[in-house]
Amino acid sequence: MAQKSVDQYKRRILSLLLKKYERSQSFQAGIPGKQRPQMTIKGSELAKDYDDEMDYRKRELIHNALQELCHEGITEVTWPKHKENIEVGKVYLNFEGVERAYLHTGEKPKGDKIRQLAELLIPLVHHPWDWVRTWGEETYRRLEERRPSGLDLDDHQGYGDLVQVLLALPGLEENTPKRVLSQKLFQDSKRFEQGVERRLLSLLRKIYPEELEKDEDYLDQVGIVENPKMxxxxxxxxxxxxxxxxxxxxxxxxxxxxxxxxxxxxxxxxxxxxxxxxxxxxxxxxxxxxxxxxxxxxxxxxxxxxxxxxxxxxxxxxxxxxxxxxxxxxxxxxxxxxxxxxxxxxxxxxxxxxxxxxxxxxxxxxxxxxxxxxxxxxxxxxxxxxxxxxxxxxxxxxxxxxxxxxxxxxxxxxxxxxxxxxxxxxxxxxxxx
DNA sequence: GCCCTCGGATACAATACGTC
DNA sequence: GACGTATTGTATCCGAGGGC
CATH class of the missing domain: 3.40.1360.10 (Dna Topoisomerase Vi A Subunit; Chain: A, domain 2)
Structure with a gap:
């Protein structure tokens, strides 16, 4: 039971450190920087457990978790003077422990998510429409450089669908009903409206060469309609x-x-x-x-x-x-x-x-x-x-x-x-x- | 279509670290 | 210990998504 809690604390600590790592310059550059990702327990969401006067065992479990992580070489801990093993100062994530940290938490490395998303965009580089191609190339470049791309890294399938729709647009007949498009691309008449339309509209409003008025105007310009219009x-x-x-x-x-x-x-x-x-x-x-x-x-x-x-x-x-x-x-x-x-x-x-x-x-x-x-x-x-x-x-x-x-x-x-x-x-x- | 919530991006200030 | 640089923390904005 106690061991299970130690594991839970290990995962929470590593998850917090990985979040910091993913926001750091070391991650963006792809090479370890001079400073390691670091955190204080007292300034983290673990502070409540760490300072729980009603249950001191929580602090012991957190200490045990840190001890195991240090032993495995994933983290390093500093203790303030005269507070050795009493109150943690700082917890550092060792760069060489990052991979194992991801294994511990079960989270997918951000680098992998970015790489897979970038690969999705590759077909857009040959898109016949300039404005789609430009967006595809620029977004691909941003992802490759690990810069913010505006994409939700956790929605791989959503962007896969979006790319599929963007690739289909040049070949669409005018006045193609949304559901016909959806059935043709996804074998599901509602998937476009439920999962792709909003994202496509948001993109069109950003990158379509003309500023139009309504959502339906943008969709119409790329050949998609609710129903054929007279x-x-x-x-x-x-x-x-x-x-x-x-x-x-x-x-x-x-x-x-x-x-x-x-x-x-x-x-x-x-x-x-x-x-x-x-x-x-x-x-x-x-x-x-x-x-x-x-x-x-x-x-x-x-x-x-x-x-x-x-x-x-x-x-x-x-x-x-x-x-x-x-x-x-x-x-x-x-x-x-x-x-x-x-x-x-x-x-x-x-x-x-x-x-x-x-x-x-x-x-x-x-x-x-x-x-x-x-x-x-x-x-x-x-x-x-x-x-x-x-x-x-x-x-x-x-x-x-x-x-x-x-x-x-x-x-x-x-x-x-x-x-x-x-x-x-x-x-x-x-x-x- | 509107409202609300959540999370990511960004800017900036504060703080910590590394080097000399 | 001073200084420059990197990292962290915080506030704010904006867009996506869900509920109604």
Whole structure:
């Protein structure tokens, strides 16, 4: 019984010393330093047992444990003057005893954990996407150098799954549902959501080249969705669709059999699937204006009560940062405008929230699709008209807005940003009637 | 989605150690 | 014993994960 307690104390002492060792420079450098890891019993979690006046045997057991460890050459103990075998001064972990200390405690050496985690990341070094490759290389290097990597060393399987997902991303089809991905990779439809999604999102927020808004925006950009999404369109847009599902195998003959559609005929607008957008080609845009709308409620309102923009008006719902298939449609439209230069088209507008996110989405659309994009009802006058119904925002948003003031290309937004910072309120487009 | 807890990372001050 | 360096201790921040 007593021997068992001595063993328990030995394990606890070694565990504490190993923790200190793993935090020391000696561990990071991989070579013993000048100072050994050390601790005082009185300053440790063993102090309570060591000073237990109701049961002095505990101190004896701790002394016995230390005596055995010293005898084995794993530790060394110093005693203050005149207190030999009465009160321990310091306990040192001998570097040559580290390996045996791990054996005693049954803990996995931190060096092994780091090495195994680093090996997991090796396949990322050949990843086709720069930003994943860079992260993989940098994290691998940090692990090799035993520097803090931000990874949980005890979750080997979790990072194995993450790497598997990262490697699968470039080959994913757009709009791949989470559960389909999970089933395909892990033969378990929920494992992605339960064990990988959070970690992937946290990584994407850190390393994805664009700053997006919501978690689902980040997942969508790498091809993962909860469920496939539709792109909502209303107004004069004339497209052609192949008569049969032809995809990449379409011949010129098939294409010749294509059907034409004019969206104007659909008074409530239409929803286009990713597959349809992939297949369609644009025949004409007989609109005088195009309006991109950030918010779903506003999109439906605009259909029911057309806004005061040049009619006929083509309306496209972007849903915040547009998802991949909406982006594909926007690309087709922008290419059509660029190459065909439709005569009737007088302007392209975007209507979003008057806040940090709204401004960033506008600039994203402008940069990637429509260089001549103009804001609609996102000006100072509209803001001041509705600011009383606005929602307050905190310090974090203020800092982000202040940062926008320093970025090139945001000069036209300075008056709006100044007002946003002055009132500390954001105006959602649903509140604008 | 929010809140709470826990653990790891980091910075900095205090302390101990090694060398001369 | 003085000084420079390494280690330890402490406070704080941040992200992950779990519970609701």
């Amino acid at each position: 792109t909502l369109v209303f107004g004069p847009l004339e497209i052609e669709m192949p008569t049969e599902l032809v995809g990449n195998s379409a011949t010129e003959e098939d294409r010749a059999k294509s059907l034409g559609f004019n969206f104007r005929a659909f008074q409530g607008g239409l929803g286009l699937s990713a597959e349809s957008i992939k297949e369609l080609s644009i025949r004409d845009i007989p609109a005088r204006a195009i309006l991109l709308v950030e918010n779903l409620t506003t999109y439906h309102e605009v259909i029911r009560h057309p806004v005061q923009l040049s009619a006929p008006l083509l309306v496209i719902y972007t849903g915040g940062f547009p998802h991949k298939s909406t982006q594909r449609l926007l690309k087709k439209i922008s290419t059509f405008i660029e190459t065909q230069n439709p005569l009737s088209l007088e302007g392209i507008y975007h209507w979003g929230d008057i806040d940090y996110g709204g401004i960033r989405i506008f600039e994203y659309l402008k940069e990637h699709f429509f260089p001549s994009l103009r804001p609609y009802r996102m000006d100072v006058v509209t803001y001041l008209d509705y600011v009383t119904t606005g929602l307050s925002f905190g310090e974090e948003q203020c800092l982000k807005l202040e940062q926008l003031l320093t970025l090139p290309g945001y000069e036209t937004w300075h008056p709006v940003i100044t007002e946003l910072l002055r009132h500390r309120k954001r105006v959602e487009q649903e509140s604008i009637r």
